[in-house]
Amino acid sequence: MSKPTLTVGLIGYQFMGKAHSNAYRQVNRFFDLPLQVRMKTLCGRNEAAVKAAADGLGWEGYETDWRRVVNDPEIDVVDVSTPGSSHCEIVCAAAAAGKIVFCEKPIGNTLEEAQRMRDAVKQSGRPSAVFHNYRKAPAVALAKKMIAEGRLGTLYHMRAVYLQDWIADPEFPLVWRLQKETAGSGAHGDINSHIIDLGRHLVGGFKEVCGTLHTFITKRPLAGAIDDKLGAQASSETGDVTVDDAAMFLARFENGALGTFEASRFAVGRKNYNRFEINGSKGSLVFNLERMNELEYYNNDDPSETHGFRMIQATQADHPYAGHYWPVGHIIGYEHTFVNLVADAVSAIASGKDPSPNMEDGYQNQRVLDAVERSHAARTWLAV
């Protein structure tokens, strides 16, 4: 009477690998799903490190060559959580091997890569998922539901920022995320891609954009062998920063709404300030990831005398996802956005549907990223 399993192999075990592993480990604990996730293989190039990570994160075993994961007949899902530069090869191979592909965002370092990946997955006919996890915060899912129900009316504005400050110190070293060949871009691909996804998800398709990218600190100390933003060490030599520190753009959505988007790693004091505000003819919504259990809502149909932004705690049993966790007012955290995303993906896969967001979403996201980069070069508005 035990459930059928969905067997996962995960490539990459740093920050995202830890978050994905936790999601696989916890998802069947909080959600009653038709499939049981089996955490078979964790994969990384450093054997000692990946072995320790596999133990610590709850994987049955490990591999040091991603090809063995892709070719493992027991594995249903290949999840790619490595730096962007290796996504394309792995994803295309996994798709060719008939695997379900899960992939971190942004899916590629270039639009061309993203298109190849999207096409490979499409050709495979298998489902896919992309980790635009912020869609899955209960407050964001509630926002989506309210907009879909027409409760904001005609949408006029979205203003979104994703602000951090972890590299504002000029002595912060030249980690892989600051190098174009590994990361593709800087704040733009890392965090602008998140708010672009929220824009697509909540407001709709982008019609045209006009933007600019900027690097405030162009030389930094070389780092040692560094895999992630958390473990960086400074050295005395310097190298060129080849990605943007900040990226901002104006947008027109297909439905006529206007947008402003800004991502920066130089907003001193802002740690993970992914905030959006959407204004429609019937109301407005505000979200801030640092207070991710809350959604502010202004209902223009409230009586004039008591109009005001109300602070909804999206922790009630009748809010998306929230009923799977704790009673009202007992908040969940960042990691649960991954749990929720995996829960949705597993449900979709079990019922033969494609998860959302999927590789098509990842590709559409990259089209916006790319248009902004081209707009920066051309100094003009460009169609997406």
Add this chain to the structure above:
Amino acid sequence: MSKPTLTVGLIGYQFMGKAHSNAYRQVNRFFDLPLQVRMKTLCGRNEAAVKAAADGLGWEGYETDWRRVVNDPEIDVVDVSTPGSSHCEIVCAAAAAGKIVFCEKPIGNTLEEAQRMRDAVKQSGRPSAVFHNYRKAPAVALAKKMIAEGRLGTLYHMRAVYLQDWIADPEFPLVWRLQKETAGSGAHGDINSHIIDLGRHLVGGFKEVCGTLHTFITKRPLAGAIDDKLGAQASSETGDVTVDDAAMFLARFENGALGTFEASRFAVGRKNYNRFEINGSKGSLVFNLERMNELEYYNNDDPSETHGFRMIQATQADHPYAGHYWPVGHIIGYEHTFVNLVADAVSAIASGKDPSPNMEDGYQNQRVLDAVERSHAARTWLAV
């Protein structure tokens, strides 16, 4: 075709004198009232100071003996804004002279004084007003309206604090407000009296209380000649602090609601934090004087999914008082609570009604203050 005048003489020209003067000066500019306020006489004991103050604050003339104000046949209103120890004599004389009495709060330093003042005014048959000005913030007036309309249902709780920190430094000198003979009490009469008034106004009569008063710093440097909290200077000698630094009490209201009240001058970081929250069966309200243009409101009848405290900006033309000032979102300040109070008082006087709050409110307020002080001594609950 000019309006009849209401001629005022004001005793006292420090902090409260400045605030009252501004209210008299501005009230006919913002409110279309049946009477024109005439600022005839400002009174204080130091001739040079009161002359300068009269000029600066817009009074026609000045006096150094309050008896000349009380006996001036042109003067309709005697406004008493001196330290508490002199209220009773002046108020009783003014009432005996048939004047309309306006008085700062708390009206007396003891319940016995308060009762004498109340009785004197009652006997005079003339209107009166007491400067519990926070009733007149638009957000508080809106709260009053909402409660009166039943929009909070059965009231369960009021929790009110009035927190300041201006004497938390042990080197702050022994100004008149820290001496029982001039001030009557400390935080209790100065600021607890404000939140007690809000309790009476918004929730209803107090049935019983249990409280305590406390003095954290019992000796302080002597001050020089000091009239107000702002102008204090330290000296090397010390004297006894004879009033409370903090006062707190539990309460049961006549309608069954429970209350907690706390006033302190030792809440480091709190400047003028007069905050209350009222919970009823149908909703809740929160007010904070430091953001006095805002009222938080939770409507229990909102759909469950979008329940939340909403932040009402009480600056709309359909909010109390707000239409007399600026367009929505353009806030007013502390001083306007006095303007609004005077506007209400002038309107009431013109139509033969007693202003609200008046000396009876001042007396009822003092009954609560007194019951808390007696409860402190008796260490038990006492009926008010």
Add this chain to the structure above:
Amino acid sequence: MSKPTLTVGLIGYQFMGKAHSNAYRQVNRFFDLPLQVRMKTLCGRNEAAVKAAADGLGWEGYETDWRRVVNDPEIDVVDVSTPGSSHCEIVCAAAAAGKIVFCEKPIGNTLEEAQRMRDAVKQSGRPSAVFHNYRKAPAVALAKKMIAEGRLGTLYHMRAVYLQDWIADPEFPLVWRLQKETAGSGAHGDINSHIIDLGRHLVGGFKEVCGTLHTFITKRPLAGAIDDKLGAQASSETGDVTVDDAAMFLARFENGALGTFEASRFAVGRKNYNRFEINGSKGSLVFNLERMNELEYYNNDDPSETHGFRMIQATQADHPYAGHYWPVGHIIGYEHTFVNLVADAVSAIASGKDPSPNMEDGYQNQRVLDAVERSHAARTWLAV
């Protein structure tokens, strides 16, 4: 080379059982501990339900008689998470059997029970832990550290509230938490006990208290077979509510600080509003469980011009616990307070120390609860 295990048996599988199970399951994933937690047995009276719960929550097996858990020689820790009425018998038996006892708060329904449990554990010579989990929120642990370092100076005030509204609807049924024989008390034991613990932890021992308890709705529809606040169903018959809906008290701490405490289930709009403010001579702190990743701090030593409450996001690697989870700004949730508590307890046990908080803390907490109840009856201040 595998770690020694700490084998746990858990009695109770409702809300708290789910939270404890998650903590046991996750603790070794996020903390590098000397012991590996083994989740051996979940225990409950309804076999079908406990079996399903054991599967869902990750236990190896289940029992329907708690005595079998207490007597299982493999089990090191007996964790008691049942309603309060059954704590005493189980805890005393587990202690007598030489087990390490973990227990939900409040440990007993009466002071006499609490004392018996405390004594039994003491006599056993084994470590113990009590789930006053809010101590373990990073922001609260940071507050504790700052106070211990003297950064608040002399403590003057603590004001704490724990406000909820889940039974404000008079039609909410008479669940076990509203009946004295199972729950002992209402808001008082359930949530006042939490803020009392925070008071003891952060400010120090209680010297005397004066309080009152109140029941707003004295009759409610009978519930069916109900185990927890989330699963209640109304019926047509009514029964007496025999616990308090709200409890509030004033306090003097042994160090001279003053306190106000209020717990209510009738604060409409408040879901899990466990908020405290502590004022000292050098600064102040504010915490609110609904935004549990944040700590507000006013530093009186800041330059006057830029004085202000600052909002610390207690999510940095240099904040307590936070470094075990995610990068700065990526918040954790309610469940992690349990993970942190278990991590601390496992560390303490491994190094031969008694965890904190433990059964002595549970007992001291109950002494305050009891003093408030007696003060309510006596209508006067009482020593704790």
Add this chain to the structure above:
Amino acid sequence: MSKPTLTVGLIGYQFMGKAHSNAYRQVNRFFDLPLQVRMKTLCGRNEAAVKAAADGLGWEGYETDWRRVVNDPEIDVVDVSTPGSSHCEIVCAAAAAGKIVFCEKPIGNTLEEAQRMRDAVKQSGRPSAVFHNYRKAPAVALAKKMIAEGRLGTLYHMRAVYLQDWIADPEFPLVWRLQKETAGSGAHGDINSHIIDLGRHLVGGFKEVCGTLHTFITKRPLAGAIDDKLGAQASSETGDVTVDDAAMFLARFENGALGTFEASRFAVGRKNYNRFEINGSKGSLVFNLERMNELEYYNNDDPSETHGFRMIQATQADHPYAGHYWPVGHIIGYEHTFVNLVADAVSAIASGKDPSPNMEDGYQNQRVLDAVERSHAARTWLAV
């Protein structure tokens, strides 16, 4: 021994006329200035209305032809507060007559007009002032001081929005502010001009911009005879909206900082949300006009453990302007920004300096407005 006077004639008596009048009336009450403001003449075309306004607002007399004000030898200052379309003629005439010119913002409806006005004032050799009043909020003045002292270090970002919703209703009529011939532009000139001024004031000169303007509702009911946004009445006929509803642009400042600016009258729920955030290498500042007494400040030099945005109440005696009003925590309002601006202007004039901001600032502001409009047409970045 009375002070020399500065005699003012004010053209226009609607919203801005009321705010300016209040400032003239109050300025010598709160500030000890070398000149006494004399409110001689209020001017408007409708005799009955201007007469009533002059009485109500405290002017000695009135005129219906602005030329009589400009040619009145007693008048020192001509203040132009009419709709933008009439500014240029009046200002140039006043300057030609040797008057000190005060002018509402934006000074002109076109850059050409602004230049003519600026040149006329320059040629006159007399001082001037422009009512970019938000510079004069204590919190903004504190921000200016902190930036000038280098406390934010190198400036990286400014993001500014000015959001309102007063015309979001499609039935709101076609008032003068929605017509290009009277208002010049919509949200752009009305409110973008305010945040552009704050950008110039706080960050520095604009180097290049790229922006767009948009009109969501292009036809509206005709209004009757309407002078201001507050008094509009709908009719059955419609007319074309010829100004923008929203305007947004990206910017590069001369000092290398990046900026985003957005103004909208379609941000439903936002009433007067003039908010900016400035990030520098040493810290950040946040201001919101709706809470105009507060300034948020992140000091990157704080110890890491207690980093956080602190909420400064800019109401202390050591904050700009605040010492002229009330004790700390007793807030001021919108109208006081005008009082402060006039106080500064009077002081400057008395000491032979040009006030700040003045007509040169007004002109520079218009250059930015103009560059954004041209950028909109050209769909590209343009130098300012």
